[in-house]
Amino acid sequence: xxxxxxxxxxxxxxxxxxxxxxxxxxxxxxxxxxxxxxxxxxxxxxxxxxxxxxxxxxxxxxxxxxxxxxxxxxxxxxxxxxxxxxxxxxxxxxxxxxxxxxxxxxxxxxxxxxxxxxxxxxxxxxxxxxxxxxxxxxxxxxxxxxxxxxxxxxxxxxxxxxxxxxxxxxxxxxxxx
Ligand SMILES: Cc1cc2nc3c(=O)[nH]c(=O)nc-3n(C[C@H](O)[C@H](O)[C@H](O)COP(=O)(O)O)c2cc1C
Numbered sequence: 001x002x003x004x005x006x007x008x009x010x011x012x013x014x015x016x017x018x019x020x021x022x023x024x025x026x027x028x029x030x031x032x033x034x035x036x037x038x039x040x041x042x043x044x045x046x047x048x049x050x051x052x053x054x055x056x057x058x059x060x061x062x063x064x065x066x067x068x069x070x071x072x073x074x075x076x077x078x079x080x081x082x083x084x085x086x087x088x089x090x091x092x093x094x095x096x097x098x099x100x101x102x103x104x105x106x107x108x109x110x111x112x113x114x115x116x117x118x119x120x121x122x123x124x125x126x127x128x129x130x131x132x133x134x135x136x137x138x139x140x141x142x143x144x145x146x147x148x149x150x151x152x153x154x155x156x157x158x159x160x161x162x163x164x165x166x167x168x169x170x171x172x173x174x175x176x177x
Contacts, residue, residue, distance in 0.1 A: 002113075002177055004028050005077035006037040007070075009084045009095035013039070016119035016152050016161035017083045020170040024081060024117065024150075027174025035174075036073050040094040043070070047097055054104035067101045074102070079147075079177050080112040082137075086120035086130045099137045111143035115173065118149070121156035148173050 008021040018039065025035045043066040053062045061067065074080070084091040102109065116134060120127045128151075138144055150170055152161045161167065 002028075002033045002078040003076050004033050004035040004079040004081065004174075004177055005073050006035065006081040007040065007083060007095070007098060008037060008117075009040045009082075009092045009098065010119070011041045011092070011094065012085075012158045013041070015085065015158045016155045017085055017117055019159065019161055020117045020119070020150060020152060020166060021081065021083050023167045023170035024115070024174035027171035028079075028177050029174075031175050031177070033079075033177055036077075038070060038073070040098055043067075045070075045094075045097055045101060048100040048103055059104040059108075061101065061104050063101075067098075070098070071102065071105060075105070075110065078113060079115070081115045081117060082134050083117035084134070086118060086122075086127055089126065089130045091130065091133045096133055099133065102137070106140055109141040112141055113177070114138055114141075114144050114146045115177075116146070116149040117152075117170065119152040119155050119161065122154065124151055124153045127151045127153060147177075 010017045025037050028035045046063045084095040155161045
């Protein structure tokens with residue numbers, strides 16, 4: 001049994017990446033894993049102030065918001081799923097804010113098995129050139145293995161991915177964690 005944390009960063013509740021995250025969760029749970037799926041859009045998470053207080057006080061952020069409980073979930077997780085839509089050849093602002101707010105523990109990001117779930121209106125090459133911020137975060141982990149990447153390309157409208165084979169792929173990927 002593994003602990004799985006899914007960070008879903010689309011603002012669209014019925015969006016493509018969110019749907020794939022839900023299927024991944026179902027698959028992982030079907031094998032007895034403990035899964036926590038967090039929609040960042042539903043959380044109160046402020047921007048990093050870059051005050052460096054956390055670097056001087058043992059890793060406590062001055063912002064008292066939902067990132068506290070999310071960091072606790074992060075520390076416990078064996079498996080980390082990072083999910084984002086492509087926005088302007090990059091990741092969502094919500095995902096970047098989450099990443100920046102891991103700063104209090106950036107030297108202790110631990111060991112994780114990592115998956116990416118990404119959706120985009122355009123084609124696969126666009127997705128591949130858009131994920132530098134995810135890679136940059138993951139490279140800061142103490143130990144990691146990128147175990148899977150699921151790309152939903154050509155899905156501009158919310159929910160369009162439901163008509164493809166990708167939800168099933170996400171389910172199977174979740175089953176295999
Ligand atoms: C602000 C914004 C910027 C976007 N920029 C891009 C882009 O650069 N490339 C692309 O392929 N799609 C882009 N899209 C389309 C989304 O990536 C696409 O609709 C995707 O399926 C959204 O994921 P979601 O359904 O999980 O929210 C953009 C959408 C928005 C709202």
